[in-house]
Amino acid sequence: MSNSNLERYIYQIGAVKAPEDFQQNTVRWLKNQPSKNPQPPKSHRALKFVLAPALAVVLVCALLFSNVFAPVNTVKASENLMEGITANKIDIDAKPSEKFIGSAADFSVSLFQKTVKKGTNSLVSPLSVSLALGMTANGAAGSTLIQFQNVLGGGLELSELNRNYYSMAKRLGSGKDAKLQIGNSIWYPNKKLQVNKDFLQRNADYFNADAYQLDFSKADTPDKINSWVKEHTGGKIDKMVDSIDPDTMMYLINTLYFEDDWQGAYSDSQNAEFYAADGTVTAPFMKSTEQYIHDDKSEGMIKSFKDSRYAFAAILPKEDVGLETYVSQMTGAGFLNLIRSADGTAECKLPKFKYEYQVNLNDPLKALGLTNGFDSDLADFSEMGTTPLGKLYITNVLHKTFIQVDEAGAKAGAATEVQMSATAMPLEVKTIDFNRPFIYAIIDTETKLPIFIGTVNNPIK
Amino acid sequence: MNTSLDVNDMIQVSLVKYSDMVIRIAYQNLKSMTDAEDIAQEVFLKLMTSRPDFESDTHEKAWVIRVTVNLCKDFLKSAWFRKRTALEDSIPQNDKNNEILDAVMRLPVKFRNVIYLHYYEDLTVAQIADILQQKENTVSSWLYRARNQLKKSLAGGFDNE
Numbered sequence: 001m002s003n004s005n006l007e008r009y010i011y012q013i014g015a016v017k018a019p020e021d022f023q024q025n026t027v028r029w030l031k032n033q034p035s036k037n038p039q040p041p042k043s044h045r046a047l048k049f050v051l052a053p054a055l056a057v058v059l060v061c062a063l064l065f066s067n068v069f070a071p072v073n074t075v076k077a078s079e080n081l082m083e084g085i086t087a088n089k090i091d092i093d094a095k096p097s098e099k100f101i102g103s104a105a106d107f108s109v110s111l112f113q114k115t116v117k118k119g120t121n122s123l124v125s126p127l128s129v130s131l132a133l134g135m136t137a138n139g140a141a142g143s144t145l146i147q148f149q150n151v152l153g154g155g156l157e158l159s160e161l162n163r164n165y166y167s168m169a170k171r172l173g174s175g176k177d178a179k180l181q182i183g184n185s186i187w188y189p190n191k192k193l194q195v196n197k198d199f200l201q202r203n204a205d206y207f208n209a210d211a212y213q214l215d216f217s218k219a220d221t222p223d224k225i226n227s228w229v230k231e232h233t234g235g236k237i238d239k240m241v242d243s244i245d246p247d248t249m250m251y252l253i254n255t256l257y258f259e260d261d262w263q264g265a266y267s268d269s270q271n272a273e274f275y276a277a278d279g280t281v282t283a284p285f286m287k288s289t290e291q292y293i294h295d296d297k298s299e300g301m302i303k304s305f306k307d308s309r310y311a312f313a314a315i316l317p318k319e320d321v322g323l324e325t326y327v328s329q330m331t332g333a334g335f336l337n338l339i340r341s342a343d344g345t346a347e348c349k350l351p352k353f354k355y356e357y358q359v360n361l362n363d364p365l366k367a368l369g370l371t372n373g374f375d376s377d378l379a380d381f382s383e384m385g386t387t388p389l390g391k392l393y394i395t396n397v398l399h400k401t402f403i404q405v406d407e408a409g410a411k412a413g414a415a416t417e418v419q420m421s422a423t424a425m426p427l428e429v430k431t432i433d434f435n436r437p438f439i440y441a442i443i444d445t446e447t448k449l450p451i452f453i454g455t456v457n458n459p460i461k
Numbered sequence: 462m463n464t465s466l467d468v469n470d471m472i473q474v475s476l477v478k479y480s481d482m483v484i485r486i487a488y489q490n491l492k493s494m495t496d497a498e499d500i501a502q503e504v505f506l507k508l509m510t511s512r513p514d515f516e517s518d519t520h521e522k523a524w525v526i527r528v529t530v531n532l533c534k535d536f537l538k539s540a541w542f543r544k545r546t547a548l549e550d551s552i553p554q555n556d557k558n559n560e561i562l563d564a565v566m567r568l569p570v571k572f573r574n575v576i577y578l579h580y581y582e583d584l585t586v587a588q589i590a591d592i593l594q595q596k597e598n599t600v601s602s603w604l605y606r607a608r609n610q611l612k613k614s615l616a617g618g619f620d621n622e
Binding site: 017025026030150 | 472473474476477478480481482483484485488489494498501502505506509518559560561562565576577580581583611615617618619
């Protein structure tokens with residue numbers, strides 16, 4: 001790539017950041033300056049609202065390889081709000097910008113670090129989280145918005161973020177044979193909230209979002225939302241909303257569904273030992289020759305899907321490093337470099353696995369710097385709409401994921417070796433045995449960004 | 462943008478918005494994180510005390526960049542700094558991971574600034590000229606010469622234009 005030095009410069013200078021305590025120290029320092037300017041004590045805003053309108057951001061992802069799923073019967077919400085709002089055609093063919101990719105990689109890795117639970121299998125979709133928060137950001141203003149811009153895009157303006165999300169989603173999920181389906185929707189009650197047209201328009205334009213106005217007090221409303229979710233996750237996730245809290249003013253939902261066959265399917269699997277943190281277990285392992293990746297603390301493999309737009313990466317931290325230390329030391333740039341390091345091949349043994357994961361993202365997101373949006377005093381979602389009940393703020397960001405990795409289409413099994421031998425002739429045979437806790441990701445092969453990233457601590461749990 | 466914000470809020474918003482950028486520019490100018498932090502605090506002090514009336518976000522950002530660059534320039538001119546740099550003339554050889562940034566840091570200060578503003582902040586030559594109060598031709602020539610020097614120090618050069 002002729003401009004790779006430029007890209008590397010952008011990463012390297014982008015990694016130079018104000019120290020964490022810089023803002024606090026500066027505020028303290030400014031207060032101690034001889035006052036040329038009177039500093040009024042920070043006034044307390046209006047009284048707290050007893051009934052605070054809440055905003056729920058719900059993220060749902062399902063990820064599954066090679067599963068023929070039956071069409072789901074859904075209750076279509078009839079009150080489609082986007083009536084009268086047609087998405088404007090957006091003319092963006094460009095790839096997401098390098099700066100966006102760098103920031104998105106940082107966000108992906110930080111989110112992953114904050115959501116990994118010790119000793120259990122975990123899985124998040126940074127893309128899904130970004131898209132749901134991106135939709136939300138379009139309703140934010142003031143310092144609430146700035147925090148969204150900083151956390152999601154390293155300070156990129158919202159308009160830039162919108163363009164990049166649009167371009168990424170379009171390039172990933174376009175075409176009728178798309179293996180990745182992205183769904184965005186906005187749900188809100190009919191009377192209590194006056195929603196800004198601009199907010200809906202931008203979400204229609206850039207996020208292709210559906211918007212539904214429903215009576216939140218009706219008993220069947222959660223079912224309608226759940227049906228939409230089920231429909232958009234290949235039937236894999238069928239329940240996101242149990243009942244609707246009377247304070248809830250809006251649901252912003254993103255679903256991401258990925259399904260594809262391996263380019264070279266596995267022919268079978270054989271039982272072998274996996275050294276999980278809490279003891280040795282027996283799991284079915286699949287064997288193949290794959291592209292080899294490595295850095296100084298890990299090695300791993302990349303395996304292509306039929307649609308070469310996507311690939312599966314598995315990363316095995318070196319034995320003396322261990323999973324937890326490795327995860328805690330990951331960086332966005334380091335992840336991109338590792339994925340770009342593909343060089344030669346290795347014989348790999350990968351266990352089959354399948355699990356569901358659910359995580360509340362409130363604390364992880366606060367830890368990343370998205371604090372105001374959750375604070376009923378500080379949140380500013382004035383661009384989203386107004387309600388006589390007070391200020392909008394976020395109460396919950398829920399994220400649910402599902403994954404299944406298996407031989408995926410054993411009928412094409414014979415193709416494996418042929419495909420590999422065309423691209424590589426290994427001189428020395430490297431071997432990687434994923435028989436202890438490892439990290440994996442489904443990556444977008446164009447940007448190398450992880451669409452999903454998770455850990456396997458025990459493949460049979 | 463937010464006329465209703467009080468000074469404290471305004472500074473906090475600016476800190477959130479510009480801290481990283483100001484630190485980056487100051488670090489590239491001064492090659493020291495400690496000095497960069499000092500300069501950055503001065504920038505925010507200036508913003509707080511002079512409270513210019515900005516027409517737009519672009520205008521505000523341009524102001525912040527200009528003030529940062531100028532404060533760095535003053536700092537580099539100061540006797541104290543010159544005496545000290547004699548001792549620690551060049552930046553320490555970083556690990557390989559920062560090889561490109563190191564190469565940029567070895568360029569003359571004005572070249573570093575145009576490289577950063579053009580490639581990282583995506584500003585056009587005209588915008589950079591306006592911010593640095595230079596002629597467009599001058600900025601173009603700095604960019605050109607900066608790229609030429611990088612071509613010599615880095616295999617593959619720097620540009621895809």
